[in-house]
Every structure is written in C-alpha cells, then in structure tokens.
Amino acid sequence: GAIDCTHIAIKGPKNCKEMYFNRKKAYSIVVQAVVDCNKKFIDITCGEPGSLHDYRVLRRSKLFEDAESHYEEMFPNSHFIIGDSTYPSNKWIVSPFKDYGNLNDAQRKFNEILSSTRMVVENEFGLLKGRFRRLLMFTEQTDLKMITNIVVSVCVLHNICISFDDLYDMNEQSTDTLFTTEDEGDESGIDEALDRRQNLFNYLIQNHII
Template sequence: MANLETFRQNGDRFNLIRSTALIFVRRFVTHLGNSASQHVKWPNQSASAIISDHFYAKQGLPDVISAIDGCHISIKKPREEIVYCNRKGFTSIILQAVCDDKKQFLDVFCGEPGSMHDARVLRRSDLYAKASRDGLPAGRYLLGDSAYPNLPWLVTPFRDTGHLTGQQRQFNYKHSSSRIVIENTFGMLKGRFRRLKYFENINIGFIVKAVVAACVLHNICINFNDTDVTGQTIGADVGHDLPQVEDEVQEVLDRRQQIFNIVMNQ
C-alpha cells in the first residue's frame, strides 16, 4: 500500500527492483484478503454476550452487538469520475464496516463508488442478505446512524424533526455515545495505515483488496493489544451529512420503541 517513492527506497535498501517489490506487495495483499474470513468474523454466542454486556455498561442499551457505518477511502480520479465523486466533492470508494466494543472489525464490505448512499451500500452487502434472512446472533442488533433504515436487526436514532421529547433526545444521546466506537475504529484504521487516506493506484480491484487487507491487519493488531496509534483521526470521512432514511415498517418501529422503553424505565 506504499507509494512509488517508498517502493524505490525499499527496493534500493534490499537490492530489489521495483517490479519485484510490487509483486511481493500484491501477493501479500492477496494473501491477507484470502484469510479475511479467519480474522474478520462474527463472534460466537458466548463472545456475543460479553460484547453486549460491554455495550450495556456504557449507556444502558441492551442487546447491542456492534455498530455500523460507512467510511470514504479517497482515490485518484478514475475514468468513471462522476460515479466515484462523493457528496464532499472528492472521488472515493466506500468501506462499510461493523465493529465491536474493542474496535475490532466483525464485517467489512468495500468497493462501492463514493456517490452511493450508505443505505444502498448496506442493501448491496452480504450482511444485509444474511441478517435479513437469519438475523444476528441471539437476536441482537447493530447501532447505525440516521443514514440507515430501521430494521429488526439495525436500530437507528429517532429522526429529529424538531419535536423530539426529552426522553427521545436522551435516547439519541445514549445511542450516539455507544455508536461512536465505529468512528473511532475508522480513525484508528486510517491512523495505522496512512495509505488509506489516499490511493494513487488506479486499479480499483487492487485498492479494494488493500483496504480489506488493512482491516485484517488491524484486527490482528487488536488481538495483540496493539492499540497505540500515532496521529489517530477520529471519525474521518464518515457520512454524517447524508439525508435521513424514512422509517420502514411498524415491526421495526416497535423494536426501537421496545428498546427505548427498557432504557427509559431502568
């Protein structure tokens, strides 16, 4: 994931030509991508219970297993510039990710163009198909911001139309305070792997593999308690300016209301 100057310097240092260094990096990235399912995966039932307990201890939200959000990975302008140009005016691909309380990735989906709304990215992901069919472990749910739809397994805050009650605002605060872990995780990822802040490579397929590889390495670092990241940027390039998604079906509203009632009556 280094740039060409880094390749040249390292090649000179180890007496390698640039093409050999590129081949090595591509093979390493491919290997990490192929092992992603071993390092980026959903927890088992006992681990899910522990994660849920940790989220509950933060703000009193029950049965939370993780948080979800989308992160923009800046790329060099491709031929299809308009498709990849996001709402902030730069070209990017989107990394959709789910993380636990320890900032460990549980699911990643990468490669959709930057112009795509977070809700549509979600619907195109394997996560949406699997969770819609089977739900999440032990009936738990994700926390997502207002760019996402309310679903039986994904709970978003109350839409602020200017008429929220005091308790609804309090619920939204607890929701946001718990959900911020995914923004911190993205910040740690980009702080650890600076190339994720901008890719000069024009091969979208390779960029996607490199991003997934970085997520794998991030999880390996977390497993070894390596959380000291210099220059960490919290919440970089996440989609808070996206329009809110309308609530969907009554079953979903009942799920959020059920959680709201539990939290407010504690």
C-alpha cells in the same frame, strides 16, 4: 456492533468515473464496517462507488442479504446493530429518533446514549487510517480491485493488532469529516412491532435508565 461508512480517496477511475465522484466533490470508494465493543471489525463491505449513500451501500451488501434471510441465526437473543440517522430503524438496526423539534426528554436521552455508544465505529475508522496512512489517499494505485483488497487486508491486520494489544494512539482529528453527512434513511412503512429501537427504548424506560 455499530455500523457506519467511511470513504477512501482515490484517483478518478477510467470507467464509470462519475459514479465514484462523491458529495464532497472528490473521488472515493466506500467502506462499510460493523465494529464490536472490542474495537474489532466484524463485518466489512468495501469497493462501492463514492456517490452511493450509506443506506444504499447497506442494501447492496451481503450483510443486508444475510440479515434479512437469516435474521434469527444472525441476531439471537434480540441482538442488533446500532447506526446513525442514515439508517432507518428496523428489527435488526437501531438508529436515533429523527429530531424534528418534537422529541421528548426520554427520546433525546436515548439518542445521546446511542450516539456515545456508536462512536466506537467512527473512532476505529480514525485509528485505522492513522495506523495505515496509505488509506488517506491512493495516488498511484488505480486498480480498484487491488485498492479494495488492500483496504480489506489492513482491516484484518488492524484486528490482529488489537488482539495483541498493539494499540495506535491517534490524536489527529479523523479525516472522515471530509466525507460525512449523508441523507437520512427512509423509515416510512416500518412495522413498529418489528422496530428494535422501540423495544430498546421501552426497555430503558422500564429500567429507569432514561
């Protein structure tokens, strides 16, 4: 699947208020999701404070714990998750090559393919918020546990709608632009032998795809 995070705007909570104040100077909680090729959510982490960066949300999630502890079981046959530059590339996440102006043509093409494939998760966030517009802003509800339960519930409802081909056509631009652009993940110390991105890159080269 493809992984990304989106923010759900909330009123500033009474407790630990500053933790929920994000980089766009608004209060929010974070939803981390993995979306598959059928446009369904296959993993959800919800409720982390809006001040946390995407990669830190991942590190605190059960997904990360399970992936590190049960890698072979979760990712058989060299399966992996794709993400944006927020995430460092490792044995189970493939992210773009960092572009410091020194990428070759094959690496740039690789990034283009990865980005176009990864768009499924961004599109699903837009569809989710278009279908369930309460997610655009919780103005009355202040119970964070209740808000989290509502968000997770609508993700389940979204999957049910997809299963019944009840698709929502949203032409509006995703509201995620209010909250995107996170610091990039740190790739220092990564063992290239365990770097799934390099394996995938080599495969695409060998098969003349890039």
